[in-house]
Amino acid sequence: MGGASGEGVGGGARDDGTAAEGRAARRAKRAGRDLPAAIGVGAGLGVLILVTLFVYKPAFVAVIAGAVIVGLWELTSRLAERKQVRAPLLPMAVGGAATVVAGYVEGAGAAFVAMALTVFAVFLWRMAGPPHEYLRDVTASVFAVLYVPFLATFVALVLAADDGSWRVLVFLLLTVVSDTGAYAVGWRFGKRKLAPRISPGKTREGLFGAVAFAMAAGALSLEFLIEGGAWWQGLLMGLAVAVTATLGDLGESMIKRDLGIKDMGTLLPGHGGIMDRLDSILPTAPVVWVLFLVFVGS
Template sequence: MRTRVITAVVALLIFIPVILYGGWLIELAAFVLGTVALGEILVMKKKLVVSAEAVISFLGMAVILAPDRWLNFLPSFINRQFLFYIFVMMLLLHTVFTRNHFSFDDAGVLTLAMLYIGSGFFYFVQARQAGLSTLFYILFVIWTTDSGAYMIGRKLGRHKLAPQISPNKTWEGSIGGTIVAVIIGTIWVWFFPQTYSLPMMILLTVLFSVCGQMGDLVESSLKRFYGVKDSGKILPGHGGILDRFDSLLFVLPVLHFVGLF
């Protein structure tokens, strides 16, 4: 527990100033975090992070994650969608060159990982550019959902939410976490209004809290499939980057799609 608390404090001392400063610093942080997160999936799949498929995957994710100005050196007819398509085709061709030692299934997993991680951290930067209040709103919703679900689940949890995927999670904890998130989110929106009216933001907070929990379960399912306890070891007591950002990666694109930024 001591290690966990120390890691959390150090991480926040780094993370909060990066968010407050924004700009190029948060873009760089998102790029680094995305690279580490994709590396964690490669390690779980027992792929070398210096292999050809890893390099292609890192480049494909970078194309999704990169701010527009990072790609300004390219000719006008080449956009990020075109580049991403090229990298996906390279992964597929790699199955031929390796005679299926790198398989179609492997290519599918890495393509999905590029989209999942690249899009999540891209919208993390976009949320910051929309304003500090928007980013802190969703951070508080996710953090209070997690904390509320943990505390209420420990006290009142009786019915398992997804016992084959995450045995400790309960329906009582999940619902309680969402209720806590709605309370905190409503208070935040009251003082820092967002795009929509307060009643609509309350409904969206429920959606975001549920989506965040779904992201947590997706990452738990991934770890269960690969037989690992944590996605990585970069954060002592907390696991890897995916362990800490799983909910955000899932929910941030949803914020964009509903028009919050």
């Protein structure tokens, strides 16, 4: 009798555990992510960013360049698979990485020159192939170059300031907080769709959460982390980050819908590909760079 009773209790505990795991899985599925994997990958990326950012800034430049190369590979691969676009990855990757490095070492002028040379190299490289669909291929290639390395270079420009490590940290923090606010508020309270034809999961309530979270984080960050910054500047920067991050996310969703895919890649479990993490960061970078110049100078 005792053994039977113990087995029954144990079975009930297992049933409760299984039920709890099932509920957690259903919540994760409704949220659209593998949450444990997403959290683990996010934590790993966070450690990599913090170590390179504050130990040796050029190492973080290498991280940016590496993300650019992988992002271009993902984007050009999807373009080839879904649209048969022949985008020359080698000159795009080399030129894109060089643009990031030029921006950090020599500033915006050198980055613009490197970007122009990259575009010219794309034109020449594609000329070695057949003329059929030449215009389509170079147009898509120039779009990819402007979308990934050009926008990513603004992160290197932010980093180049004397307190660049802290500026980049604030920029990334606000972007992550904006995404987290949109996710948390939208998942809990979201009812009214923001852009159902582009991203059915996004809601107006989620956008409000993104704005509120980012503005609060911005006020605290500019007041306490940036020398010469003020809380009201942080409010404005948080608002700008929430808007541009949301637009960036919608923009990549539009691209993926056109390509007929869910994610740009599978490199990051729980997140998708590198481009699925850069979607909100890339368009936000130039806005943050400009705002830092206006608020606290170079």
